[in-house]
Every structure is written in C-alpha cells, then in structure tokens.
Amino acid sequence: MLTGLRLSSLGVIGSAEIEPAAGLTAVTGETGAGKTMIVTGLGLLLGGRADAGAVRRGADRAQVEGVFTGLGPVAGRLDELGAETDDGELIVTRRVRSTGGSRAWLGGVPVPLGVLGPITGELATIHGQSEQIRLGTPERQREVLDAAGGPELARALARYRVDFEERRRVVAELDERTRHARERAQEHDMLALGLEEIAAVDPQPGEDARLAVQAERLQGLDDLRMLAASAGHALSGADDGDDDDPGALGLIGRARTQVHRMADTDAQAGPLAAQLDQLAALVQDAAVDLAGYLADLDADPALLETVTGRRAALAGLTRKYGADVDGVLAWARDAAERLRDLSGDDERIEQLRARRAELDAALAERAGRIHALRAAAAERLMRDAGAELAALAMPNARLLLELEPLPEPGPYGADQVRLLFSANPGQSPAPLSRVASGGELSRVRLALEVVLAGGEEGHTFVFDEVDAGIGGQVALEVGRRLKRLAAHAQVIVVTHLAQVAAFADSHLVVTKSTDGRVTSSDVRRVEGAEREAEIARLMAGTASEVALRHARELLARAAEG
CATH class of the missing domain: 1.10.287 (Helix Hairpins)
Known part of the structure; x- marks a missing residue:
C-alpha cells in the first residue's frame, strides 16, 4: 500500500505531498493542471523510463519519493539488498536529472532500474493507455490464471516443481556423462596409468x-x-x-x-x-x-x-x-578418488536413465492434473470477467483463456496460457495486448482486476484514463467496480468523470496557478462542501446551485453502492 507520495520539480508541480487513503482515492483537476504527473511520478517509482523533459523548467532535477507498507511479497529481496525499513515502511526514491539519466534508491540503498522495477512492481500496478499492460505477457497471464486456481492448484504446482527440479538435475548429469563419455574414458586411462607409475616407484613422504x-x-x-x-x-x-x-x-x-x-x-x-x-x-x-x-x-x-x-x-x-614428492602423493590421492567416479560411469548412466523415465511419468501425471485445474479456473475466470464486462456496457465482449500445450513440459507445467479478447460479435478473439480501443482495454483490465482482487490483498492499483470514452450509467458502473476492487486493495484513479470520483473514499484535487511566466500546480484533499463543489465542476463545469444539488445526489447514490 502507498501511504505517502512526494513530488518535487516534476512537470508543472513544484512541490506536492500526497497521502492516499486505504480504499479508493480519486484524483481530479482541470485539464493541464498536472494530474498525470502523479501517475508519472508513480511510474518512476515502479522503474519506468526517465524523461529529462519531465523535469520542471529551471530545476536541475526532479525527485519522487514514495512510502510503501505491506512489504510481505518483497521482504526477502529487500533483506538481500540490505534495504532499510522503518516500522514496516519502505521509502523508494527516484531522481531524474535535467541533463538526462536518473538514479533510484530502495530503503536508502542505491539500486539499478532492473532491480527497482521487479520489486516495486509487486507492490503497485499502473493501468493507463501509455503504460505497459500488466496482463500482456504469457508469463503474467499464467500467473494470474494460477492465482485464480486457488490453494489446490498452488499445491499441485509445488509438487510438480519438486519433480521438475530433480529431473533437471538428473538430465544435466546424464548429458554431462554421455556427452563427454570419450573424454572421460581417456581421462580414466590416463589416471590409471599415472597411478601405476607412482605405485611402481612407491615414493615416501619427504x-x-x-x-x-x-x-x-x-x-x-x-x-x-x-x-x-x-x-x-x-x-x-x-x-x-x-x-x-x-x-x-x-x-x-x-x-x-x-x-x-x-x-x-x-x-x-x-x-x-x-x-x-x-x-x-x-x-x-x-x-x-x-x-x-x-x-x-x-x-x-x-x-x-x-x-x-x-x-x-x-x-x-x-x-x-x-x-615434489609430497605433491605427487597429493595428485595420487585426488586421482584415485576421481578414478572411482569415472569407473562407475556405465552403472551411473543406467541409473540416471531409469530415474529420468520415472520422473517423466510423474511429471506427465502432475502436468495433467495441473491442466485440469487450470481449465476449471479459466472457465470461472472467463465467466466472472464476462459478467463484469457486461456491467461495463460491453455485453458482447468475450474474454478467452486458451491453454496450449508446450513443446515440452516447463517449470510451471505443460501449458502455455494465452488471454484473448473480442469486443464485438463476429470479431475473432485476438491477444489482449493488440486490442485497439483504449477505453475497451481499460475496462477489460478493470474487470479482470475486480475478479482477481482477492488474490492481491493490499496491492496498490493506479488507473489513468480508465474512463476514456465512457459516460452516464457506464461511468457509474466503473466507479462502482473501482469501489469493489478497493475493498481488497488500495486504488488510485485519475479521472475527469464525476460518476467515478463520487465513489472515492478520499478525493484529491490538482489545481494550477500562474504568475504569467511559470505555471504551478498543487494537490489538496477536499471534503464536505469543497468536494461537492468539485463534483459539481466535473458535472457541469461550474458550481452552480443546480450543479451542487446534482453533485449531492450523485454522492448520496454512490454512498449507497
């Protein structure tokens, strides 16, 4: 969970400090006020590319600092790095220079981006039309499906992994022995000849x-x-x-x-x-x-x-x-031990081949069990996600999870998972990463995250432009589902729709001002009358009495769920 975010000299934001709530936090503001800078800042903390153009004009660097809790998924890796935590809080820092380049720190320890991203990516996820699709790779799609499979599938995978790792060791040793059989035979003869020569002389120590x-x-x-x-x-x-x-x-x-x-x-x-x-x-x-x-x-x-x-x-x-003679005697001891190993090659090769056959049979059985559990989980996931998409005004959308056999079993079974999507009747399902419409893609992500939310308790989800191209009742459904997702995880949504912002537990507004030369933005939390005024502005562009009345009605409706 993200408990604090501090931005300095990032875009139009000179300095801002944010404390997102535990549930759903909405971020709103006028166009150009700098709402996306919050997403940009979070993206930097998650290992995103640093753009020197994002540094505020006149500043030599921009800095983003985030405070995360709920470190269980990454605790082991943080310990390995020597990263410091304070009462379960981790401070992540990213600094971008105006001349190009950036640096990152985890718990006070400098780390490369290749280390930063995989760790912070376990704590937070950004969904936006310009960000990497979280479910865009077969590996991640398999992880999601396996998570949906629950404890039974997790146990089956654990048993499979034990046998798979043993088979990998057996095959490696077998390959080494058979591939180098001639060299090992030559080594055997050379060592035996050397030992015979030494035995004939019978040297004594010293x-x-x-x-x-x-x-x-x-x-x-x-x-x-x-x-x-x-x-x-x-x-x-x-x-x-x-x-x-x-x-x-x-x-x-x-x-x-x-x-x-x-x-x-x-x-x-x-x-x-x-x-x-x-x-x-x-x-x-x-x-x-x-x-x-x-x-x-x-x-x-x-x-x-x-x-x-x-x-x-x-x-x-x-x-x-x-x-010297002592060195000769030491060589003879090592040679005798090596000779014993080489002398048992034929017997050992037969043992390895027999064990490989046993493990192949066991893995095939376990992979079949995993496939059956995945197929059942995929059916449930497609059904539940389809219901969510229908509620998001996509009644004809189809989400398919295909299980294709791998050429040979891998470390996670014998299945390759492919997530396919089709938005309209007659349209052939295609990989999710190739979906053209940004609005559709945002809703697909939202539907999946709502269905899978229970498996990532405490995770931070950031949605940018999730409401692109929608309005009216669909916007209310988006807000309602974000609220549902926030029951299990922390959700931050950057939105321009009052129907979405009305469901938030916490509401942040980004405002801008200018002195005629430089534009600056600030972030503040709004409550009560101020929040009603912001909801009214989102609905009607002004906080008129009629707009305020509609804002109160919308907030009341959102509170009812």
Whole structure:
C-alpha cells in the first residue's frame, strides 16, 4: 500500500505531498493542471523510463519519493539488498536529472532500474493507455490464471516443481556423462596409468628432500675421508708410534705426567692435574668417534650410485605429477578418488536413465492434473470477467483463456496460457495486448482486476484514463467496480468523470496557478462542501446551485453502492 507520495520539480508541480487513503482515492483537476504527473511520478517509482523533459523548467532535477507498507511479497529481496525499513515502511526514491539519466534508491540503498522495477512492481500496478499492460505477457497471464486456481492448484504446482527440479538435475548429469563419455574414458586411462607409475616407484613422504641431503654428503666422500683422517692423525699421532709425531693425545699425556709430578710435591697443582685428566678423556672420546665416522665412510662405496638412481626415479614422477614428492602423493590421492567416479560411469548412466523415465511419468501425471485445474479456473475466470464486462456496457465482449500445450513440459507445467479478447460479435478473439480501443482495454483490465482482487490483498492499483470514452450509467458502473476492487486493495484513479470520483473514499484535487511566466500546480484533499463543489465542476463545469444539488445526489447514490 502507498501511504505517502512526494513530488518535487516534476512537470508543472513544484512541490506536492500526497497521502492516499486505504480504499479508493480519486484524483481530479482541470485539464493541464498536472494530474498525470502523479501517475508519472508513480511510474518512476515502479522503474519506468526517465524523461529529462519531465523535469520542471529551471530545476536541475526532479525527485519522487514514495512510502510503501505491506512489504510481505518483497521482504526477502529487500533483506538481500540490505534495504532499510522503518516500522514496516519502505521509502523508494527516484531522481531524474535535467541533463538526462536518473538514479533510484530502495530503503536508502542505491539500486539499478532492473532491480527497482521487479520489486516495486509487486507492490503497485499502473493501468493507463501509455503504460505497459500488466496482463500482456504469457508469463503474467499464467500467473494470474494460477492465482485464480486457488490453494489446490498452488499445491499441485509445488509438487510438480519438486519433480521438475530433480529431473533437471538428473538430465544435466546424464548429458554431462554421455556427452563427454570419450573424454572421460581417456581421462580414466590416463589416471590409471599415472597411478601405476607412482605405485611402481612407491615414493615416501619427504623422501626427495632426505635423499638430496644424503647425496650431497656422499658426493663429498673423498674430501670427508681426507679431513677425517687428518683430524684423527692430529688427535692420535702417527700410526707407528713415532715419538716425534705424538698427536694431541701424546702431548696431553706428557703434560699429565709432568703436572701429576707437580701435584705430588705441591697440592695446589692438583686441580691442574684433574683438568688434564678430563681433557685427556674428552680427546680420547673424540678420537674414537672420529675413527668410527671414518670407518662408516668406507662402509658402502656403492651407496652414492643407489641414491642417485632413486633420485632419478623420483624426478621422473615430479616432472609429471607434482613439484615434489609430497605433491605427487597429493595428485595420487585426488586421482584415485576421481578414478572411482569415472569407473562407475556405465552403472551411473543406467541409473540416471531409469530415474529420468520415472520422473517423466510423474511429471506427465502432475502436468495433467495441473491442466485440469487450470481449465476449471479459466472457465470461472472467463465467466466472472464476462459478467463484469457486461456491467461495463460491453455485453458482447468475450474474454478467452486458451491453454496450449508446450513443446515440452516447463517449470510451471505443460501449458502455455494465452488471454484473448473480442469486443464485438463476429470479431475473432485476438491477444489482449493488440486490442485497439483504449477505453475497451481499460475496462477489460478493470474487470479482470475486480475478479482477481482477492488474490492481491493490499496491492496498490493506479488507473489513468480508465474512463476514456465512457459516460452516464457506464461511468457509474466503473466507479462502482473501482469501489469493489478497493475493498481488497488500495486504488488510485485519475479521472475527469464525476460518476467515478463520487465513489472515492478520499478525493484529491490538482489545481494550477500562474504568475504569467511559470505555471504551478498543487494537490489538496477536499471534503464536505469543497468536494461537492468539485463534483459539481466535473458535472457541469461550474458550481452552480443546480450543479451542487446534482453533485449531492450523485454522492448520496454512490454512498449507497
């Protein structure tokens, strides 16, 4: 529901603020006063095209701001956008620059028109000869028919959709497996060959790094032997016991002998003797360890060749499957998992084909049920809409809802819905969007909306020129039906007919004034005597006593329904 509308620098309106009522609101005014600017402003909020020519002369921009409540149908999408609402109210803003272009906001969040229109279009609808026909597309016609089908059809569609979505997933997987069968077979063989090659080498985690260290050590073996032998000679002295080459152990032994003699004579030399004993033990241990190290170096001369060969085998794997051995092992794990999936292709394809056949049968049955429910709903809708059209002085009008089979079932069943209309006897029904007469088209829309109003509780309907080309008793019927529609929804009608305006719960008048250079318009609510005067003006062009008396009679008649 639209609870507030603010217009700034839009056409002849400098600034105006409107608070439409919950029921039927009539907007009247003299020709050229700017009534259509209200419809234009609402159209901008619903994502309509922005025309720089609509900006008031002398202003750099026009702005329209609307406040909507009853946000249930769009609450989820507003949350996704991060749009702010205040006590269930949503502020929608559209700004048009005089130099061209526009911007839009939903709840303070900037949005493109492609987002704005679909959301606000769920809250309000404009019917006018220059606006897009709400029921002009097969998709929308199907939605309307499905809404007329009630809860039973809604449940049938929900069950159908579950099976349809599963079938879509099954077909997608089946297509992927069968379309790429050759590629998948080639991938299977490649992975199997790779895993066999890796298994033959049997690499271990981190093995390449450990072998690199070992190879570096083995490659310097001769240098290590020479250094170890030299160090051993320095510690132990000559192998033949040459007194001239005693080594560190011999020299320390001589020092120990002398210091122990000193300690026998002088107790203060005792600690020195103890230190030399410790030093001799440490050097002896080092000499033994060094001899063992040298012996190990000579233990396996062929080890370097073995390590080199192993490293070459690992390098063959890392060139193909990973940057290092750990990468190769990770590839092997992933390949084994993928191979299991590829190995079950034939079995999986048969399972998918069987499931597709089951779902095709289920969908055909469900689509048949949906078709029957739609046919019944279409019959009721055509009958009720026909009665409304007859009351609107179109007794020969025919409204047809055709159900044509789709080439294959879609997400909403197997039917394509077409809304056809014929105004006169002998005239073949044609698509509603091709109806020539604007007045007839307005009444068709009105009749359908009256019939379907219960399904869109709280929706805002705006009618512009719904009374084009009519008058007298037909105008009264239009007003009466707008009033009926307003029992379930908010209705705003821009009209020049007193018979329509008399049914309104709230009456807004657009007035214009000029200073000789610029024309300005304003919007005000009229009640009581002021409303009687406006109804009289609409009827007779003047608020004479006779016209006022007729206005009171008309208001009283409208109040009676």
